[in-house]
Amino acid sequence: MNYNIKEKYNCVIIEFKGKIMGGPDAEKFRDDLHNLIEEGKKEVVVDLGKVSFMNSSGLGLLIGGLTTMKNAGGDLKICRADKKIESLLVVTQLISVFDHYRSLDEAVAAYGG
Structure with missing residues (x-):
């Protein structure tokens, strides 16, 4: 699991x-989110446009991220999920849990940025 963190219009x-499958990388992701919170950065968009596969542990990683951000008074939105990942979100009924956007710009704009 690889990811890059950048900022755009006061949004992270x-x-x-590649593949989001949880595992040892989940702890690093959680740590990175806590570091963002400590820096006062609580508006996060997860861009799934280059994700080729996600399993249940990967979904758990995203749910954990959403919970972490919500508990800190922030939010985590997702964008650019392909048809396979979107159908996974529908089947698991998580499509109603996440704010999902077709494009990165739409997701960032949802924060008012």
Whole structure:
């Protein structure tokens, strides 16, 4: 699991690449989110546009991220999920849990940025 963290219009963008399958990388992701919170950065968009596969542990990683941000008074939105990942979100009924956007710009704009 690879990801890059960058900022755009006072919003943090986490761009995932490849496969999201949880595991040891989940702890690093959690730590990165806590570091963002400590820096006062609580508006996060997870860009799934370059994700080729996600399993249940990957979904758990995103749910944990959403919970972490909500508990800190922030939010985590997702964008650019492909058809496979979107259908996974529908089947698990998580599509109603996450704010999901077709484009990165729409997700950032949802924060008013």
